[in-house]
Structure formats: structure tokens, C-alpha cells
Amino acid sequence: MCAYRIRNCVEIPILPNGHVGKFFSFDGLESPEEHVAIVMGSLEQESPLVRVHSECLTGDIFGSHRCDCGAQLNEALERMSEEGGVLLYLRQEGRGIGLYAKLAAYRLQDGGLDTFEANRQLSFPDDGRDFTVAAQMLAALGVKRCRLMTNNPEKVKALHAFGLQVDEVIPTGIFVTAHNRNYLLAKAQKKNHAIKLDLPV
Numbered sequence: 001m002c003a004y005r006i007r008n009c010v011e012i013p014i015l016p017n018g019h020v021g022k023f024f025s026f027d028g029l030e031s032p033e034e035h036v037a038i039v040m041g042s043l044e045q046e047s048p049l050v051r052v053h054s055e056c057l058t059g060d061i062f063g064s065h066r067c068d069c070g071a072q073l074n075e076a077l078e079r080m081s082e083e084g085g086v087l088l089y090l091r092q093e094g095r096g097i098g099l100y101a102k103l104a105a106y107r108l109q110d111g112g113l114d115t116f117e118a119n120r121q122l123s124f125p126d127d128g129r130d131f132t133v134a135a136q137m138l139a140a141l142g143v144k145r146c147r148l149m150t151n152n153p154e155k156v157k158a159l160h161a162f163g164l165q166v167d168e169v170i171p172t173g174i175f176v177t178a179h180n181r182n183y184l185l186a187k188a189q190k191k192n193h194a195i196k197l198d199l200p201v
């Protein structure tokens, strides 16, 4: 029997249109956090739309302009309410370093460090996330291939490494604000995120 499996599934109408999302909890995942999968439409699709989304309280809940997370979350949920899909909401706040440490990293960024330098200054890795748990959740849901909404090559690599077939990588929108341009630039320049920004003059 597979070590990781579905624990529970409950239907919750979400989004302004009240579209029903099936919320799945799991047992036996690689990490103890309460990661959740939201399935919209049918899972019978050969290659469903998938978004692997790391929790960002400031962006997802409070609409922070310092990042692009909230806009990416809404974009994924809206698209999935139309064509179906699976949103994996991973409890990996702050690229895995937690909310308080992310707020401390923001203070260092206010002082001129970029998003990765700030992590390192706090003795954290650039990106502390392990996406194995995403692959395990998809496996528990019976998803063997998918179309992945991301700009982050590491997420594609992680699913491939776990034996999932990524049929298409669909870039998310580029949601630039006056406050997140350096953040997006750093991801593009240092971590090869598929983010095309005209460089500041």
C-alpha cells in the first residue's frame, strides 16, 4: 500500500462564483505540514492543469504588492474553475523559512539585499523548499501527468524526478508592481524563472 494517501475530501464552494473546490487532506506525506490539494472539475482528464503553490500569507491573504503570489493564486484558481485542475497549496511560507523569518528577510531587503541574499544573511538557504510532497500528493490523487502552471524550473524538475510526466509548462502571468520588480528580477536573473522583465534603465 502506498505510504502517502488521501485522508479526507470535502467540497467547499470558493471564489466569487461559488465554484466548488474539492479539498483533499493526506496521510503519510514526506513532511508533517498540513498541505492541501484543491481539485476543481474532474480528475479524469488525461493531463490536468496543476499549480504547485507555496503558501504566502502576505500575498495570498493580504494582497501584498511585494510579491506575485496572490495574483498567481487567483489566476490559477480562476483558470481551474473554467477548465478544471489541481491546486496544491503547500505550507511552505517564505520559501520554507516561515513567516517571521520572511518578515525579517523583508527588512534586510529594505536595506538593499535581494530576496536570496537576505535569506543567506539569516543563515537560511536561498530556497528551503522540497517539492517531493507535491509529487506525493499528485500520486495519491492518481495524477501521473499534468500541465504545470509555473515560471520556476525547480518545480518542473522535482515532478520529473518523481516520475511525473509534465506535458506542458504554462508560464503564470507576470504580475509586476512598483514593490516587487526587484524580487521578480532576482528570480529571473539568479534562478532562471521564466519571467521576462525589461531591465530597469
Ligand SMILES: Nc1nc2c(ncn2[C@@H]2O[C@H](COP(=O)(O)OP(=O)(O)OP(=O)(O)O)[C@@H](O)[C@H]2O)c(=O)[nH]1
Binding pocket: 052, 053, 054, 055, 056, 057, 066, 067, 068, 069, 072, 092, 093, 094, 095, 096, 097, 101, 102, 105, 106, 115, 119, 149, 150, 151, 152, 155, 172, 183, 193
Ligand atoms: N524567504 C522569502 N520568501 C519569499 C519572499 N517573497 C516571496 N516569498 C515566498 O516565496 C514563495 C513563492 O512561492 P510560489 O509563488 O509558489 O513560487 P515561485 O518559486 O515563485 O514559482 P512560481 O511557480 O513561478 O510562482 C512563497 O512561499 C512566499 O512566501 C522573500 O522575499 N523571501
Ligand SMILES: [Zn+2]
Binding pocket: 056, 058, 059, 060, 064, 066, 067, 068, 069, 070
Ligand atoms: Zn508572496
